[in-house]
Amino acid sequence: MNAMTEPVAEDGYNFAFLDEQTKRMIRRAILKAVAIPGHQIPFGSREMPLSYGWGTGGIQVTAAVIGRDDTLKVIDQGADDTTNAVSIRGFFRRMTGVATTERTDQATIVQTRHRIPETRLAEGQVIVYQVPIPEPLRWLEPRETETCKMHGLAEYGAMHVKLYEDIVRYGRIETAYDYPVMVNGRYLMRPSPIPKFDNPKMDRMPALQLFGAGREKRIYAVPPYTSVKSLDFEDHPFEVERWEHCCALCGSNDSFLDEIVVDDSGNRAFVCSDTDYCGERRAQGHQGAGMPAGYGQAAADGAAPGRKGD
Amino acid sequence: MTTTALPGFADAVHDAQGSFRKLLEAMAHPGRIVTVPGPRAVPQGLDPATASLLLTLCDGETPVWLDAAAEAVAGWLAFHTGAPVASATGVAAFAVALAPLQMPALDGFDWGTDEVPEASTTLIVQVKALADDAGWTLRGPGIATQARLSVAGLSQNWCTDRRAMQAAFPRGVDVVFTCGHRVAALPRTTIMES
Ligand SMILES: [Zn+2]
Numbered sequence: 001m002n003a004m005t006e007p008v009a010e011d012g013y014n015f016a017f018l019d020e021q022t023k024r025m026i027r028r029a030i031l032k033a034v035a036i037p038g039h040q041i042p043f044g045s046r047e048m049p050l051s052y053g054w055g056t057g058g059i060q061v062t063a064a065v066i067g068r069d070d071t072l073k074v075i076d077q078g079a080d081d082t083t084n085a086v087s088i089r090g091f092f093r094r095m096t097g098v099a100t101t102e103r104t105d106q107a108t109i110v111q112t113r114h115r116i117p118e119t120r121l122a123e124g125q126v127i128v129y130q131v132p133i134p135e136p137l138r139w140l141e142p143r144e145t146e147t148c149k150m151h152g153l154a155e156y157g158a159m160h161v162k163l164y165e166d167i168v169r170y171g172r173i174e175t176a177y178d179y180p181v182m183v184n185g186r187y188l189m190r191p192s193p194i195p196k197f198d199n200p201k202m203d204r205m206p207a208l209q210l211f212g213a214g215r216e217k218r219i220y221a222v223p224p225y226t227s228v229k230s231l232d233f234e235d236h237p238f239e240v241e242r243w244e245h246c247c248a249l250c251g252s253n254d255s256f257l258d259e260i261v262v263d264d265s266g267n268r269a270f271v272c273s274d275t276d277y278c279g280e281r282r283a284q285g286h287q288g289a290g291m292p293a294g295y296g297q298a299a300a301d302g303a304a305p306g307r308k309g310d
Numbered sequence: 311m312t313t314t315a316l317p318g319f320a321d322a323v324h325d326a327q328g329s330f331r332k333l334l335e336a337m338a339h340p341g342r343i344v345t346v347p348g349p350r351a352v353p354q355g356l357d358p359a360t361a362s363l364l365l366t367l368c369d370g371e372t373p374v375w376l377d378a379a380a381e382a383v384a385g386w387l388a389f390h391t392g393a394p395v396a397s398a399t400g401v402a403a404f405a406v407a408l409a410p411l412q413m414p415a416l417d418g419f420d421w422g423t424d425e426v427p428e429a430s431t432t433l434i435v436q437v438k439a440l441a442d443d444a445g446w447t448l449r450g451p452g453i454a455t456q457a458r459l460s461v462a463g464l465s466q467n468w469c470t471d472r473r474a475m476q477a478a479f480p481r482g483v484d485v486v487f488t489c490g491h492r493v494a495a496l497p498r499t500t501i502m503e504s
Binding site: 014015020021023024025027028029030031032033034035036037039041064065066067068148149151152153184186187206208222223224225226 | 322323324326327328330331333334337338339366367368369371372403423424425426427428430432451452453454479480484497498499
């Protein structure tokens, strides 16, 4: 690599913003997290120049991992062009100077909020999840001393009962996002608020999965090729969302679809949540049924209008 | 030049990142042999990879236990990292063994607890030879089907103890082998077959 073009941080900042002492502390936590798949490791989360809810845990994990040779992709709800994703990508461009991309297959690190890309991640890639609440047992037991004991003894019976009650009450499991998983047959883990549609992608994924919760100061991980099973029951097997529609833009019938409002009169359409995947399919010549009349040309070129944030 | 005054990484920020990233790859793919960048000089007795990992991971918060063969590098370690020497194996965040045959028994190191399994020692064991086409058959997280790893100079007892440790999960120690510039890891999840 030419020294003239070596990626550098903006003047006055250490590479990747964090000081070296903080990086070391986070790196040690990441290594233990990989050695104990699905177990939450406390870490001394730092103040970041973005507020909580903007993925400060994921940002710190990425900052501790990223190097000059990396290519970073940042998505929010599957899209590279949402405010959160643009902001985090800009932060790393300023603080590292590394290359960024929207192409899943060209990224070495993918930082994400709320989705796993449709394009299968490969060995050597790292996916970093932004986690708001890391504790899967929180809604059963608010006391951390108790949840620690439950994880320590793998006492997860109460979680099964709670999910089963959901089935009895609603006829199905209500939890559509952040659906709990069992990692390597030992630790119950929250996958972050991804749709349960994405849960099967975590199972034996060839890429390394890292999770960072900034406000709650926890890091956890799933190594490559590790079993990740969504909780279910013999008489009620785990099921993912299915749509009667195909993507209006690329015609995909197997990707996660967002329903979007396309014009002032309230017309709606279904499009891929993963904008890179959708764009790549269209570039290969795939076409959907098209957007309803009144849909703007800018949107047809791949922007994401009307996408719900949260 | 005294051992203490030897230079560390040529580029403290990027060499530490590069070493960490390679170690992370090794830890995520047990048995895989990776190559890490070394410091500009190493104290006598330390292989470049051993020195590199210590510079990358240690600081004032990590007591480091040194075996008798490694005691001479205490000054170098303190100068570059600020890491205190651990008085006993049971309180070490990291342990460095340059003489694997004389290594204390595995259960003398900190295995953590069921609730806090991460409060465990990471062993850095410097060995004479590493190969990934012979030796143990490894299975577990990070391994697609199986991996091989051959490590020179470990006692039969050590291997027996390491296998017995598997039953204590999530408690246990994670082991990193170094040899020259090369590194391979054996996290506690890895199942060792003969
Ligand atoms: Zn599409």
